[in-house]
Amino acid sequence: MKIVFHKLGLFGKSVLGLAIGIMLAIPASAKTTLTVYTAMEADMLKEYAAAVKKDLPDIGIRWVRDSTGIVTAKLLAEKNNPRADIIWGLAATSLMLLKTEGMLEPYAPAGAGKLSAQFRDSANPPSWTGMDAWIASICVNTVEATKNNLPTPTSWMDLTDPVYKGHLAMPNPNSSGTGFLDVSSWLQLYGELGGWQFMDNLHENIAWYTHSGSKPCKQAARGEVAIGISYAYRGAKSKAKGAPLELIIPREGVGWDMEATAIVKGTKKLAAAKQLADWSVTKKANVLYNKGYAVVAYPGVAKPVKHFPAGILEAMIDNDFEFAAVNRKRILGEWQSRYDAKSEAK
């Protein structure tokens, strides 16, 4: 047999080689690495990670980033075999849904009490803690608007004017949290019936539904469409880059959602997850959140964000998160059957 194994060398080598390749591919980790699911903007993640690295040197972060809808769906799909340790930066409506599914580990981060009351789960201990609010906006490319003789819209209703036909883009609420907060805000503003009626009309004008919430604004910035329904941070960012954009706050008010943090039930790294959750409610963290969001959970931190349209805070609707979270699945299903199926006709 010894001889046989000696001869095995050739194949042994290749198989061994493959095995070694596999080993190398698995990063050796001495510190605790948390798998963090997030829907935060990619360009912010680096900064957050750097801050965490400085303050919590024993914790490594493995980001899993995607759009709100996708992260939510992913978490739901992995319900029986969760891969995430902690969720940091996902829409509160999504976290509420996960809470009802029993997927969150209730935990009051040290210092959570200092946050504004509406930025916390009302239960005690809370299942999630808020970070910031992101707010819907309309990005209008002034160059394209002029070129196409489009009047500047001042309200959501304006957007249903046939003059905008083919000039609008908006995020698909099934995948994008921004898309969902828009839909949920319209249903709250106009009521169930009026809301769908509005969206039916809007649908006539939509050129395409995007997968990501920031894409409509980025496309508007590049002039691929004239008007993008997106959110304020993205618009401000594009504007800073020199895009001919104007951010519009519709008269009726703008939808918004909170980004929040929650620990996933069943994580094997609970201690580390708690450490990160603690850090996520600190003032320092909130200062960071303020770089992109005008409203943050820690009172007194928020400073005005450059290029944000004036009056946007006042325009925020009185959001009924309960309604949004409870009806999320139904709303998305309805939307899907109305517009995704018809999207071919566009």
Place this chain on the structure above:
Amino acid sequence: MNTTVSIPASTVPNNRVSSIKIKLSRDDYTLRIGLVLLIGLLTVFVVFPLYSLLSKSMEDMDGNFVGLQNFHEYFQTPALLISVGNSLSVAFFTAMIVLVLAFIYAYALTRTQMPFRLFFRGVALIPILAPSLLAAISLIYWFGTQGVIKSWLFGSSIYGPIGVVMASCFWVFPHALMILITALSTADARLYEAAEALRTPKWRIFWTVTLPGAKYGILSTGFIVFTLVITDFGVPKVIGGNFNVLATDVYKQVVGQQNFEMGAVVSLVLLLPAVIAFIADRWVQRKQVALLSARAVPFQPKPEPLRDWLLFGFCSFIAFIFLAMLAMAAYASFVTFWPYNLSLTLNNYDFDLMDGGGWEAYYNSIQMAIYCAIFGTGLIFIGSYLVEKARGVTWMRTLLHLIAMLPLAIPGLVLGIAYIFFFNHPDNPLGFLYGTMAILVISTIIHFYTVSHLTGLTALKQLDPEFETVSLSLKTPVWRTFGKVTLPVCLPALLDVASYLFLNAMTTVSVVVFLYSPETMLASIAVLNMDDAGDIAPAAAMALMIVYTSATFRILHALFSNYLKRRTQVWRNR
């Protein structure tokens, strides 16, 4: 009439059916263990995942068996059915257009004395160096809402079937061209001489000799282009707009809605045309072999100014389009803010500030491509060696060969989703592979296994089958002959396989799009994600990084092959 004394029959077992059992030598053990290992490996990485996919398609969300209910539901969903029609029509039109263009191009390259043939050939192969997304991105800059020559579309939108067909034509062109060049290169000059001796008009020679001779090549090209387009995911994702096709449906179901069961159903639907095309292509290939078995005299084209210059014009036009596609993407990647600020900048190459994995994705890609080239080439060549050279155990060799042929029929997207089901299953002991670089390497190797396997077989078949016999008689273990003779002689083919794997690993999207993790983000996926997030200029920049890298690799490969050829030409010249 035996002249020797015959031995009483009883001393010899006279079994008419089974052969005498020859004791297995160490070599036989080595090779058989190798066969078993490789069959096992491929079973785990090809057959099992496919089985998981099949069983998943018949489960509900909670994993209960529901038979064909998902399929029923699928065929009740009009939006999904529309995708079937879209996929078929886009694939069909692309196949037709590419067939015509690539045939003329290939004809010009092989059957005429057109000038600059080598240059044209090189240009036409450019798309192989880029992910299919590049064409789509470039088209957006040419024909998009802010496109330079948007008006050329007469008001039609590039986002939709037009864009998908145009971009698809670009990236499948070299694949079609290579098959057609092969088909047209094998012409028998004697047929042409005979036809000319009979004073046949040129057009009639074309219809009665040229076309029939390339018939199988043309059919084969049609099938391959059709399959490539229908299974491609990148192009419709980037430029399809609301025009849904099967491949984007799989992605939407799996990534967008995490509806894995429906994803499984759609991917099985996607598997169908691919399998049909695969079988048809195999059939065609067999026919073609029969056609070529005759001893042919190579065809030497004669100059014919009118035809040659007409074709020169045609090829210049195509080559110009190809270069324009590349150039536009390259230019746009340096533009500060298209279309409002056209000053040049390197900001778009600052991938770390974008959604898509940053520069790390690029380095990951290179790392993965190198792994694929090294491990893939080794594994695949050993596989083809076993199929060709193991003694006895014909059934095992046949089995290995059959499994090795399978991946060609499986679209990358389907393989990817099958891998999720198989490796992400909580009970799978191989689950640790999920989310690692290893699974990306494995899936990529498997996806491109068949072509590499066939290349290896072809190289091995050219060796004298008696090398092994001679080695046996010289009591040399098989691995020594493998290392000292087989491997060195097959080295050029091995380099080709390595290069093929490297380039495909750099550019593939479909096979890895479900399998990457945040640590193992790849450049091609980054292109996709950046485009998805609306960062189209950085997407173009990343796609170009892939092109530069692939091109560099190609050049290195060519240089090394040349060096090798020069070094070994003493013993290679026959």
Place this chain on the structure above:
Amino acid sequence: MPESKQNYLRIENLTKHFGDFVAVQELSLEIHDGEFICFLGPSGCGKTTLLRAIAGLDPQSSGRITQAEKDISNLPPSQRDFGIVFQSYALFPNLTVFQNVAYGLENMKIPKPAIQKQVNDLLDLVGMPEQTDKYPAQLSGGQQQRVALARALATSPGLLLLDEPLSALDARVRATLRHEIRLLHERLGVTTILVTHDQEEALSMADRIVVMNEGRIEQVGTPEEIYSTPASPFVADFIGVMNFMQGEVSTSGKVLVGEKTLVCETGEIPHASKVRLTVRPEDIVCSAKAKDIINSFAVKVESLEFLGSFCRLILKGPEGFGELMTDLSTQQVHELNVSPGTALTAVFPARNLRVFQESS
């Protein structure tokens, strides 16, 4: 040449099937130590199959092979003792002549200088000194086959198997190499089996020839035996050129062909048996005048074919004889003044006539 008549290789009741096709059937054979044996037969007769069974490359379906008193029936090729040379040379293209010849030696843990010497000796032996650094592609076919031979002999095998080694070479090289292989064999005395379909090769090289047909042995014997006393019509036809006549044994020692009677050895063939009568062209004696001796008949020249040193005449014999070939030297042709239509007398010497009973 060693004169020991010891058996070296013994094949007993060997059968080989490929599916339903029987390639070799119940074949038994003994080969002596140091013998040069040829397996001769048309393609598909099973000679190569037999060779590959001896080497263990395609194991027999049943039967036993003993080499040097050792039953090797079940041994894999690597544990058998043989060297082999193929028609295709099968030289490793990326190795030099030296490396090719040293290939088997390097495996035997022989010190480098010893290998060096042995390889040079072997290359001397096959007439290829001073070509050690060339690659196979730089050599002619004949040279390559010499190297292949040296390589096969390098490990001093007890048995040398040559599978149509000369078939790919042109006629002149073939003749030279034929001679040299024979000389080599006489010097080394290694038991050698040559597989060939070329009777000339077999006749000129072998100590004994094994004529095979359809998986069976037709005859085993020295070249002289095979040529002059073929054991079957097949052998008679396959080796050299032969005239055949149909006849019937009338009485013992007499065969009736058409209306003529030929005297010849009929052995134990019963009366009235249908037989075939054979005679070689060169054994028919032609003269201008009628001769009153037995087995002489009037014939007419139909045509003649000039073949260099001799002429082949096609003769029309008496009723029932059919067309007959005979060879005359060019000088004889002149003497007899032969041209188409010439009448001659042909004598069929009784000792040169062989009678085969027709299988009914």
